[in-house]
Amino acid sequence: MSELLLQIDGREVTARPGATILEAAQSVGISIPTLCHHEKLQAHGGCRICSVEVDARGRTSVVAACLYPVEQDLVVRTRTRKLERIRKSLVEMMMAHAPDSEQLMALAEEYGADRDRFAKEVSFCIHCGLCVRYCAEIKKKHAIGFIDRGPRKEICFIPEIAARECWECKECFPLCPTSALQAAFVLVKALTSQAD
Ligand code: SF4
Known part of the structure; x- marks a missing residue:
């Protein structure tokens, strides 16, 4: 299928069908802030910091750039x-x-x-889910997940899996925007060594 032509911040940009606004903007060096986005992971749209304005089908709306697919003649504004x-x-x-x-x-x-x-x-956790998604999607270990809901929601290592998998891995640690992961890991380490 041929490329789509859209406009981002007044610039004409071409993008492949199926690309997101974020990908199209990045391809021409237009920066949109992100927190929960990682190029190897499925788009999540959780933090909404990548919100942009789009004009499509006669309406203006605010959408998450990491999720919204490009369309022919879409008009996007990233800074208003x-x-x-x-x-x-x-x-x-x-x-x-x-x-x-x-x-x-x-x-x-x-x-x-x-x-x-x-x-x-x-709580140090901003619920970006990067660690949870990285472990599930890339490592396929499911060593970390969310517990609770709403404002009490936070990340939690699954001790029996973490004790086996995380010591030698720690690949999700640098993804954490707040360092919460390291603190949670130290806690799990302390608890699991107490149990030994
Ligand atoms: S350190 Fe543990 S939680 Fe993080 S990616 Fe590796 S196995 Fe998963």
Whole structure:
């Protein structure tokens, strides 16, 4: 199938059918912020920091660039006041959980986010799911998952699998935007060595 032509931030961009807006933008050097995206993993659309505005079929909407497929004649804006407000609020909400994350601090500076806007509920996890998805999709070990729901949701190593698989692996550690993974791992290590 032939390439599609769309417009991103006023530039004409061609992309293969099935590509996402994020991929099309990256292919021409247009940067869209991401937190839960990883090129080897299935798109997740969880953090919404990659939100962009699209004009399609007579409507303007805000969509996740990592999920939304390109269309012929789609018009995309990656930087508008509305998007800056959305990203600012998202960063502020995430900073209530992980106020010292370097990635979040960089985004806070870029979007003028107030680190202290929301009451702190420090869990260090921003629910990006990178570790969980990497372990399941790439390593196929399922050594880590989410427990609980809503604001109490957090990552948890499965001790019996982690004790066997993680010591020599640690491949998901550098993916974590907040270093929560290392802390959780140290805890599991301590608990499993107590049980020995
Ligand atoms: S360190 Fe453990 S949880 Fe992380 S990818 Fe490896 S096996 Fe999975």
